[in-house]
Amino acid sequence: MTDIAAPTVVGKDRPDAKAAQLAKRYRAERRFRAYGIGAIILTAIFLALVLADILVKGIPAFSEHNLDLQITADQAELDPEKTGDPSVLLAGDYNGLIRDALRAEFPAVESRADRRLLNGLLSSGAADDFRRMVAADPSLVGQTVDVPVLLSDDADQYLKGYQTDRAVESGEGNLTVSVDGTTYKARSSGDDFAEAYAEVRAFLGKRLDALDSEVERLESSMAGLSADAATTLKGQIDALKTTAETLRTKLLDTTGSMELDTNLPSILVTVNGGTIKAATLDGAGIEGEAIIPPSTVGGASASEWSLVTLETPEADRRVGDKEVTWLEQLRAKGELQKAFATRFFTSGDSREPELAGLRGALFGSLLTLAVTLVLCLPIGVAAAIYLEEFAPKNRVTELIEININNLAAVPSIVFGLLGLAMFLNFFGLPRSAPLVGGLVLALLVLPTIIIASRAALRAVPPSIKEAALGVGASHQQAIFHHVLPLAMPGIMTGTIIGMAHALGETAPLLMIGMVAFIVDIPGGITDAATVLPVQIYLWSDLPEVAFQAKTAATIIVLLLVLFVMNFAAILLRRRFERRW
Structure with a gap:
């Protein structure tokens, strides 16, 4: 009788091995799904960032600022022969009428240079809407018309907040204003000007650090340059060093007043319906000229005057302190209006940004x-x-x-x-x-x-x-x-x-x-x-x-x-x- 061999257990651990292999496959599948979800989320984030950047930059272009002016459509300027012909009306001097109406808003603007700056607030195509309005309705000739006048792109950008940050602080102390010729002096019993003085000094320190870093970078890049290129670069370095030394001297002088130039933040004082621009600043007050002369000279209580800081230096923006002051006065009067820029869709291309359309x-x-x-x-x-x-x-x-x-x-x-x-x-x-x-x-x-x-x-x-x-x-x-x-x-x-x-x-x-x-x-x-x-x-x-x-x-x-x-x-x- 042949002995029957006992059955051997083959693959005793096979169920556990299969379970481990199955669990491994499930883990791999879960990882693959996680990678796919992560890729989708990452793509969505990048897409959202791109779209958000485009929207933030593009939405301001769909609006524009207009100046509401009361303009008299003078018969002598538009249609002296009283023909009523639209072709004659289209050839009238609408720009002159608009500029006269704008100058009437600021009677203190008398110099030729200031008038040029004031007219620069308006777009070169500011008269187009007025011209079309009168040509469409000749009965407006001789009447006073409320006309929305388009502002220039620089003025529009400032009003949208892109030219400079403007900080307005009400006075904490009583202000004393005196005038000597064209120079105005303003002194406060509080610490208003001391805070402004400290802020300007802090700005000077940051600018000096930036200049020193730029000098170091340029000096390190001189190696390997040709003689002519090295000479040119050395001239630039010397100019930066001179500017840095001037700033360093200002920072070291903590006793006297500081002269404010176009490379420093602008300090303005609004009091009694006027605006004074600081030429020198110390801890107690300012000295400077009036952009808009105050109606009275004397004292002003803490609630009757304000200290305005334009944080971006005048040399780094396209709108100067005078133009900012005029625009803010127009805004205070409620004569500036923000409207949808329909001309963006109705006009062709132009060299002037505010007139360009698609x-x-x-x-x-x-x-x-x-x-x-x-x-x-x-x-x-x-x-x-x-x-x-x-x-x-x-x-x-x-x-x-x-x-x-x-x-x-x-x-x-x-x-x-x-x-x-x-x-x-x-x-x-x-x-x-x-x-x-x-x-x-x-x-x-x-x-x-x-x-x-x-x-x-x-x-x-x-x-x-x-x-x-x-x-x-x-x-x-x-x-x-x-x-x-x-x-x-x-x-x-x-x-x-x-x-x-x-x-x-x-x-x-x-x-x-x-x-x-x-x-x-x-x-x-x-x-x-x-x-x-x-x-x-x-x-x-x-x-x-x-x-x-x-x-x-x-x-x-x-x-x-x-x-x-x-x-x-x-x-x-x-x-x-x-x-x-």
């Missing part, structure tokens, strides 16, 4: 996209239908398909070079025109539409076409009567996405000259025009601070248009999508 670029984009759509949609859909349903499957069609896929990945600037060589140089089409821009963007978008259309045609179940053929329809009838209508939602979605891609392109349009400064609104596809992305590029390169806000605001408009186009693509797909 209407020309918006119209140029619409005309360019219209040309692109008219060319791309029929050609792209026809090519997709032929390649997918009618073309023989051979090496020629395979080569065509490969080239179409490759063209979809070609950098956009290559299409711009092609448009420059063919449409401008060879065919002689007008430069910077929506016609040429549309042709170039059509070449760029066409491969995308063909690929999307072929994918939409392949997504239709073959049974649809087979059923149509089975009941006697021809191949052409089956495609155009049954397959194409069902594929149309996908085709339209791909087309809209392609148009959104074209709307955001800049490089190919720069190559065909659409970077030109265009003031007029284009009326047709052959007129000179620009587009929204190019307008953003142009404004971003300008030095004025107001154009930075215009740039961000145009980006907001462009993003809104893109969002609308993509939302339309989603709605079309959901509206016409069929499920089998």
Whole structure:
């Protein structure tokens, strides 16, 4: 009798090993999900930061400040012959009437230089609205009219809080004001000026530290420079050292008064309806000249005067102390109004930020996209239908398909070079025109539409076409009567996405000259025009601070248009999508 061997336990620990392996897989899956969620959150944070930055910078461009002036539409200045002809009214001296009304607000402004500064508060196009108002209603001639006058971009930026911070503190002690010729002296019984004196000294200390750091940086960079470059750099270093020594001397002198120049914060005293700008400052008071002379000279109680500090030095801002004082007086009178900047959407480009608008670029984009759509949609859909349903499957069609896929990945600037060589140089089409821009963007978008259309045609179940053929329809009838209508939602979605891609392109349009400064609104596809992305590029390169806000605001408009186009693509797909 053969002994039966006892069964051996194989894989005794296998259940535990399987459980450990399963737990390991679950942990790996949880880690993978956590990585994916983290990536999404990180992307959302970056996107939110970018959008928030654009919104913060761009929203101020949607508002503007106007000065409400009571202006008499003088017959002698606007229509001396009393013709009532709108063409005569349009040629009147509206700027002179506006300036006279503004000077009436500040009768103490007498010097020619101060009048020039006062007139600089107004935009160079301040008379445009007044001119259109009178031309539209000639009966206003001879009457006193309430006119909203547009301010300059510098004044507008100050009122929006971008030029300097303005700190206003009510006086703590009684103020004594005296005058000697044109020099005013103001002394306080409190510690008001001692605090201001300490703040100016602190500013001096920070500026001196910054100068010393800059000198050290420049001295460390002199090694390896040529003799000429080293000489030039040494001159800059010596100038900085001289400035630093002057500041150091001011800081070491703690006994006398401090002279305030344009490189230090401005100290102003408002008392008795006037404003005095400090030229010297000590712990007890100031001496300086009056920007607006006080109505009376003498004493003022603590509640009747204020100490104003403009923290940004006058040399570092585009609005001087006099202009700030005039603007604040107008604001106190309630004559400054903040309104929605409709001209941003109704005007063309301009060298003046407060007059610049995106209407020309918006119209140029619409005309360019219209040309692109008219060319791309029929050609792209026809090519997709032929390649997918009618073309023989051979090496020629395979080569065509490969080239179409490759063209979809070609950098956009290559299409711009092609448009420059063919449409401008060879065919002689007008430069910077929506016609040429549309042709170039059509070449760029066409491969995308063909690929999307072929994918939409392949997504239709073959049974649809087979059923149509089975009941006697021809191949052409089956495609155009049954397959194409069902594929149309996908085709339209791909087309809209392609148009959104074209709307955001800049490089190919720069190559065909659409970077030109265009003031007029284009009326047709052959007129000179620009587009929204190019307008953003142009404004971003300008030095004025107001154009930075215009740039961000145009980006907001462009993003809104893109969002609308993509939302339309989603709605079309959901509206016409069929499920089998």
